[in-house]
Structure formats: C-alpha cells, structure tokens
Amino acid sequence: MIVERYWCSTKKNPLLSHKKRDFKTFPIQIIFQNAKASFHPKKTMRQSILSSIKYLYTPIELEQALIETLDICALDESLLDRLPNDLSGGQLQRFAICRAVLMNPKILIADEITSALDIPVQLNIMKILKKIALTKKMTILFISHDLNCIQYISDNLCILDKGQLIFNDSLFKLKYSKEKIVLEFISVNQILNTL
Structure with a gap:
C-alpha cells in the first residue's frame, strides 16, 4: 500500500x-x-x-x-x-x-x-x-x-497517473491545472454527469 x-x-x-x-x-x-x-x-x-x-x-x-x-x-x-x-x-x-x-x-x-x-x-x-x-x-x-x-x-485533492503525483492542491485550484490527465479527469466526470 x-x-x-x-x-x-x-x-x-x-x-x-x-x-x-x-x-x-x-x-x-x-x-x-x-x-x-x-x-x-x-x-x-x-x-x-x-x-x-x-x-x-x-x-x-x-x-x-x-x-x-x-x-x-x-x-x-x-x-x-x-x-x-x-x-x-x-x-x-x-x-x-x-x-x-x-x-x-x-x-x-x-x-x-x-x-x-x-x-x-x-x-x-x-x-x-x-x-x-x-x-x-x-x-x-x-x-x-x-x-x-x-x-x-x-479539502485537498491528489491525482495520480501511473503512480506519479500529477496534482496536489486544493479543489479550488483544480480548474486552473494545465496537466493533460487533470483535464481528462474533469472532462470525463462532466460527461458522466450529463448521462
């Protein structure tokens, strides 16, 4: 773990x-x-x-x-x-x-x-x-x-991709991230919310 x-x-x-x-x-x-x-x-x-x-x-x-x-x-x-x-x-x-x-x-x-x-x-x-x-x-x-x-x-969010820490900050700052994996994560969740 x-x-x-x-x-x-x-x-x-x-x-x-x-x-x-x-x-x-x-x-x-x-x-x-x-x-x-x-x-x-x-x-x-x-x-x-x-x-x-x-x-x-x-x-x-x-x-x-x-x-x-x-x-x-x-x-x-x-x-x-x-x-x-x-x-x-x-x-x-x-x-x-x-x-x-x-x-x-x-x-x-x-x-x-x-x-x-x-x-x-x-x-x-x-x-x-x-x-x-x-x-x-x-x-x-x-x-x-x-x-x-x-x-x-x-309160805070960490996003991992293949074992690497990509994002580690407050949820508020998530929307300002330029990391591709973070943008994909947000996009997938937005699509799922519209189904």
Whole structure:
C-alpha cells in the first residue's frame, strides 16, 4: 500500500516507527470497496466487530464506544446480530466504517467505498465520513474516481497517473491545472454527469 510505505519510510514520522507493528494499535485503518468481503460470512456483525476491538477497551468502554459509533454510522443495534448476507451493501459499508473507526486510527483510508453504491447511499456514507472527521478529529484519505464525491468530502485533492503525483492542491485550484490527465479527469466526470 502506497500510504503505508510512505509512512513507514519517513524517519521522523510521529505515527509510525520502524519497530514491529502491533495490529491492534496501528494508526491507519482501511475500508475497502467490497464491504461484504471484509466480514466473515458465518459470523454476526457483533462477532466480527468485537473480535477486532476487544483488546482496545475495557468491557464498559467497549459497550459505550460501540453504541456511540453505531449511532455515528446510522446503524441500529439490532443489526449487530445479523450475518453479512442479511444486510444491504450500504449497511455493510457502514459496519466496515464502524469497525475501522473503533480501532481509533489517526488516518482512515476509504478506498472506493462509494463506487458500488446507489447515489442516495453514497451521500449517506459521505455524510457519515464528514461527521467522523469532525467528531473524531480523524484524517480521511478518500480514494475515488467520482469528482462529485471528491468535491463533497475533500479539502485537498491528489491525482495520480501511473503512480506519479500529477496534482496536489486544493479543489479550488483544480480548474486552473494545465496537466493533460487533470483535464481528462474533469472532462470525463462532466460527461458522466450529463448521462
């Protein structure tokens, strides 16, 4: 993962050192596009979430943190006892967000998490991410090809082409870029919006 390698290679990085990493306190959490694949099909959502976070909290803190995070993610407690197959794609994605947030990362990477969702569900997910960024003071790296989603959630934008950083600035400055790949990115998104 590019971000992980970057952080690990930075000598004076306050988040990571070159010591063997402890997965329970690793400061970066990733949420992937296919939320269903990130949950065990035979475990309830409660089992999947608790197995990830039980070492981070006392029993009382655990219950309080879980209820608070479920609320932030707009999830009802009754859904905790369901299996992944019993939930919608949007619910699964919100559970993936919930589990990642409960790990208390410094950086949350959202890798194409809205691309397989309907537009109203995408909007709900982005509202949740904004709320998390504000309430938890968490940096969110939102990876997407959808300029509408990017504009809604992001302050700054990086555009990569074949592993090279082409654009790294505020969204406001995007329209002033003369880079061919940036212009193509804007053009494709404008065409998609007219369909």
